[in-house]
Amino acid sequence: MLKQSLQHKLLQKLSPLQIQVIKLLEIPTAQLEQRIKEELEVNPVLEYSKDSQNNSDDNYEDNNDAPAENEVEKDELSIDDYIREDDIPTYKLQSHNYSKDDKYEDIPFSTGTTFHEHLVAQLGLRIMTEHERMIAEYMIGNIDEDGYLRREVDEIIDDLAFSQNIEVDEKEALDILEVIHDFDPAGVGARDLQECLLLQIVKKDRSNPAIESAYNILKNHFEEFTRKHYDKILKRLHMEDAELKDAIDEILKLNPKPGSAYSNPMTKTVQHIIPDFMLEVEDGQLQLSLNSRNLPELRVSHTYSEMLTDYQANKKNQSKEQKEAVMFVKQKLDSAKWFIDAIRQRQNTLMTVMEAILDYQKEYFVEGDETRLRPMILKDIADVTQLDISTISRVSNSKYIQTHFGIFPLKYFFSEGLQTDSGEEVSTREIKKILEECIAAEDKRKPLTDDRLAQILKEKSYNIARRTVAKYREQLNIPVARLRKEL
Incomplete structure (x- = not known):
């Protein structure tokens, strides 16, 4: 017996622009330039901007409307979005670009005997x-x-x-x-x-x-x-x-x-971490910037915009093949605009998240004192930025920041929290630091057991079970007491 019924389902459909942004957020700076080159190869409408130095961020903001979600009928193409005065200005973010190129070298490449x-x-x-x-x-x-x-x-x-x-x-x-x-x-x-x-x-x-x-x-x-x-x-x-x-x-x-x-320096390709963010102290103030030095500036090709302009003027006399060609160009224009806008949104999102982390962990970033790190999870930054937790995760994954006290992965700044006997919340990283110090100072003839470490922490007002101590010790890659024993 057949039965018909109506159901209402709420489905979230991501737009092409949203999909582009999600994918680009996952890419670190070291790989972003290659991703842009790949897009340039597959989309003839996209090209390097030749006069990008004359374009400003404000120009981009005025002209960055993404193509409409609904497709326009083939015979009624609306090309207003594609024939602006200077095509699509660049997505560059001058206020966040980092210009001190002499501090950062490209990844060297070497070959030799394996x-x-x-x-x-x-x-x-x-x-x-x-x-x-x-x-x-x-x-x-x-x-x-x-x-x-x-x-x-x-x-x-x-x-x-x-x-x-x-x-x-x-x-x-x-x-x-x-x-x-x-x-x-x-x-x-x-x-x-x-x-x-x-x-x-x-x-x-x-x-x-x-x-x-x-x-x-x-x-x-x-x-x-x-x-x-x-x-x-x-x-x-x-x-x-x-x-x-x-x-x-x-x-x-x-x-x-x-x-x-076999340490011949010619045997391997030398890899350097390329930081995604730069943090400097200027006049006692923390200055955050994006490492965008190798990010090429893009625009839509004039040639293809002119093709659409010609179509608008003579669309009544166009053959079927010409109309199909114009539709192909329109699709590539859509794709180019989405990609340019996705790059801009990626840069904005990276800065938004990193600024929130910087503000949340301000005491730590001033001196680099690990004990100053506050307990912080992805949800904390998601709440501050009003972004989804998955977005915070994508930004923090495989990204690095260069500070005045070293280069760190963004994941380093996230940790769970515990409460002391006095009710003060502390980061688990602070507890791990104490564990490391205790083990480093122990008598290697009689190393501290996990029970003894738990007791020491309890004396310092950190009420932690032995099994938790063992978990933190393993996370620090420190062996059990018996294997730390020396003569």
């Missing part, structure tokens, strides 16, 4: 058959950037047989791996941390008692070493505290990630 090429090159120094060389190159290809061979030898043997049609037995494979183990950097090709450290220690002078003891610990007491059960090592090796300390000092000199030791 880590794996460095390993393959060392094969040329060994006497090997072509068959052995092919096996060795395949093994090197399975070594990760840390320098480890993460796959089992029997899996590599199977791969060589099936994909390369190369037959190899386990002994031959292990013999070739042993050759790779002798390569630079020391420890390369290891299958686990223990083997990696042993490959390094055996290349040292084992006539040194400390190095020989280090080898013995790594070879026969590795689990006790990783768990810092030093008392067991002392008992089993009949060592004195000083001897164990010397041996451990030798182990700590080894590199657990030998791949990172």
Whole structure:
């Protein structure tokens, strides 16, 4: 039986302009210029402004009307929005642009020999058959950037047989791996941390008692070493505290990630953080600006505007193909105006959010004292700016600010809050700072347990449970007390 019913649904449909703004908000300054170049490539109506220095923000404000949501019938095109005196003036925001270019450099780019090429090159120094060389190159290809061979030898043997049609037995494979183990950097090709450290220690002078003891610990007491059960090592090796300390000092000199030791400056592309905001102190006042130095200024092409003007004058005599061409141009004009306006809205929204954060955390930004950070969540800034929480999230994600005391991600300034016994609200970051200071000052022979840290915080009026202390400690990447123990 069929049944009909009426339902009312409230649906929010985003306009093309809103979609553009949302996407652009997520892009940091370092990627925005590339995004603009991509738009220029796909939209012939959009072009760089040649006389942008003569345009003002006020001109843009007068002419930035976005195209209407409703489509106009093909034969009744309204082109008033497209043939203004100077097309669409630029979206630049002179009051927020940052002009001190000499302080900030572009991302440098370098090329050179890779880590794996460095390993393959060392094969040329060994006497090997072509068959052995092919096996060795395949093994090197399975070594990760840390320098480890993460796959089992029997899996590599199977791969060589099936994909390369190369037959190899386990002994031959292990013999070739042993050759790779002798390569630079020391420890390369290891299958686990223990083997990696042993490959390094055996290349040292084992006539040194400390190095020989280090080898013995790594070879026969590795689990006790990783768990810092030093008392067991002392008992089993009949060592004195000083001897164990010397041996451990030798182990700590080894590199657990030998791949990172290949530090030729030409091996990697150097990346720099490009801040989205600049904060400076001028005459005791905080001055915030956007880093817009590489942001090209855009406008709508005169050529396409003139095409629409000609159509308006002669639209009765236009062929079907000409009308279709004009409709294509109109769509591209719409897209160009939306993109230009989206850039402007992006810049305005970024400044609105950052100014709200700056005002909310003013005491912190004056000196950079971490203990001055107030508890602040996304909703706090959303309430101040009257923007949606999702917008605040997009702005704070992947964005950085350069201050007079360092460069920080915007996420750094957000933290939850707790109340002290006196009812004062403090940031969890302040509590983490105290935890870091307590652990840094602890006696490493008897590190502070989470229970003891919770007790110390309680004495300072921070009533926090042990499990919360453990959570904050883990967020700070600080190991448990047992693993912080030193001799």
